[in-house]
Amino acid sequence: DAKTTQPPSMDCAEGRAANLPCNHSTISGNEYVYWYRQIHSQGPQYIIHGLKNNETNEMASLIITEDRKSSTLILPHATLRDTAVYYCIVPPRNAGNMLTFGGGTRLMVKP
């Protein structure tokens, strides 16, 4: 996978926007950026993915820079239930749908 770099941990106040950055400077032109999260003692959950345009769904927004070397996952109104480890993944096109999960960012939403 293209190497991704995420801060190991972040805090966010409940009700505020959580902005989780990811650096993927070695990304290739046809590789997508995927975001998953893992709440404690549960399996990872898919959040969103994108190629070069910004994406939004019911869970989050994904902002990808124009050079595609970094992206930001935005949780617009974080709740306590959003406390989790967030993984940014860039699988190579020939990965055969095998995702490699790195360390991720541990987001702590505080009241």
Next chain:
Amino acid sequence: SQTIHQWPATLVQPVGSPLSLECTVEGTSNPNLYWYRQAAGRGLQLLFYSVGIGQISSEVPQNLSASRPQDRQFILSSKKLLLSDSGFYLCAWTLGANVLTFGAGSRLTVL
């Protein structure tokens, strides 16, 4: 709708004993299936993946094995457990995109 089931949810096994974890998917056909492991405080490690009945690929050499006897059934086994096999085992499926759906996991403690 598609669902994924894993069992048992938790188990405690002595060193040297056998292991069998089962995963089944409902509501879909010919899924790609995956086994991941997460050791305590560590990241997710891909162990096995399968693109069809009887087709298993191993990512990490170890004393574990996987089998896919039916299209929607994926089994993780060991003949003799080691202490280092303790962890949280997760089954996942996808229909070919990098959007994986994970099961609830099986927590194994080897004593």
